[in-house]
Amino acid sequence: MNTVIQLPLTTRAINPQSYCSIDDAPSALSTQEQVAIIQRLHASLAPEHVVSAYGQLVGQWLPLIGLKLHYHGNKCLWGRQSGKQCHRTLTPNISVQYYMPKTLTNEALALLQLLESWFTPAINNAIIHSQVSDQAMADSLTQLGNRRAFEISIDKALARSGRNGLPLTLMVLDLDNFKQVNDHQGHQQGDVLLQQFADILAKQLRDTDKGFRIGGDEFVVLLDAPLGGAHLLANRILNDVKADKHCISAKIGVSIGLAQWQAGATASQLYQEADKALYLAKASGKHTARSIEP
Secondary structure, eight states: OOOOOEEOOOSSOOOTTOOOOGGGSGGGSOHHHHHHHHHHHTSOOOHHHHHHHHHHHHHTTSOOOEEEEEETTEEEEEEOOOSEEEEEEEETTEEEEEEESSOOOHHHHHHHHHHHHHHHHHHHHHHHHHHHHHHHTBOTTTOSBOHHHHHHHHHHHHHHHHHHOOOOEEEEEEEETHHHHHHHHOHHHHHHHHHHHHHHHHHHOOTTOEEEEEETTEEEEEESSOHHHHHHHHHHHHHHHHHOHHHHHHTOEEEEEEEEOOTTOOHHHHHHHHHHHHHHHHHTTSSOEEEEOO
């Protein structure tokens, strides 16, 4: 996953034309002050929050414009990405790109190395925690989100739509004739089909869409889109399944139910509406999409 977080610069004024004196460096701070800084860096286990705290910390002693953290194929941004670049490798999998108004002096590099010695264990802990959390929220077979991830995501999505008034549509998908595959070809072949369908689904989702497998052969998708846009996605999924050789061989289709969130509705009510639409799709001949109009 490619995470891009843009966070504001500290409001404290920085003079970009001068670097600190080594006498003013954080190494001259008392042990208590240094411990307070380290505790601040460890205050959160969210990588973007650790990066924000670190950016503000570096900005207290160096004229930092912004920075970009790279880790395991992901990145976090802080400040503005302009000016002279200074690339630093913290661990084999973690590096930082600093943006400053001019090239760092040897004195400033020594100071930066000290700050990095405080930052590295904090960001490493946050990254490990984030990876463990992601694994706990992923379906082990399909790598889509699991039921718990869906429950958390739909609550956040409803709150976000309630604040900004943007549309939100829930799509519920159920594979047609999947039980026959498990009964006659075995669960191993069933798992292959579930993985194949999850790949089809993932390829059609936009960055803002979220897909989940919530149990058996039931999947759901959250879309920041009105019902019309969700139907376009549903039709693309139907066409891809219809053309997939694995699904053709197993005589597998997919029925899809859609419902658009209405202000005041709960997550449970939205799911029930989409589930009703799914049964309409099943009743109308399968391998089709139906919706509950708002």
